[in-house]
Amino acid sequence: MAIQTVLIAALLAVKGSAFALRTRSTNSTQPSVVDATYDGQCFYPKPAEDFDLSSYLGRWYQVAGTVAPFTAGCKCIRADYSLNANGTVNVLNGCELGGQEIKIQGTATAVPSSAGYGDEGVLIVQFPGQPAPDCPGPNYIVQDIGVGNGTEGCGGDASSDGAFAIVQSSKFSTLFLLSRQQSPSNTSIQAWLQRAGKLGSNLTEVVLTDQTGCQFA
Incomplete structure (x- = not known):
């Protein structure tokens, strides 16, 4: 299983997946970007x-x-x-x-x-x-x-x-x-x-x- 490190934006819709991941920013005009790991099925902090x-x-x-x-x-x-x-x-x-x-x-x-x-x-x-x-x-x-x-x-x-x-x-x-x-x-x-x-x-x-x-x- 290949593990990837990715950057997640404020609203990320993943094609073929069953969920959308949302993160937040204190600045409403600037999407929050966080470091996460993706294993082909889920994202992880x-x-x-x-x-x-x-x-x-x-x-x-x-x-x-x-x-x-x-x-x-x-x-x-x-x-x-x-x-x-x-x-x-x-x-x-x-x-x-x-x-x-x-x-x-x-x-x-x-x-x-x-x-x-x-x-x-x-x-x-x-x-x-x-x-x-x-x-x-x-x-x-x-x-x-x-x-x-x-x-x-x-x-x-x-x-x-x-x-x-x-x-x-x-x-x-x-x-x-x-x-x-x-x-x-x-x-x-x-x-x-x-x-x-x-x-x-x-x-x-x-x-x-x-x-x-x-x-x-």
């Missing part, structure tokens, strides 16, 4: 160049993102990542709905660099009883990691209390903005969402996560 799995493990709080079926209507969304003995990553997602705690556990498997999607930060996450991803490549791609108010870009320590991570899926269809802090400043959240938009995320479907009054996190 480019991952952060300095992703380190060991420092990425632990708890992250979803402070904004597109609504996923598991978290629809939820508050206090979080994810805990830990290393399994076989080298895969245990994924434990949790949230609160109507005063009840909801959990779902799955496995993340790193996609080898030889597959052509990137060297690190590209994984396939699967949950029991859930359908397999539509695309053959990674469905969990860490696009950027940093600290502070989002202006520094990648290069931050993912284990830092002030760290943020931008996570996207194949076809740029699902954004998760994660933070090590449960309630970072709105200024930081907005700065990182703006950065996610520049990296190809469609922010019209993004909502902020209520991380107040959490009973289980």
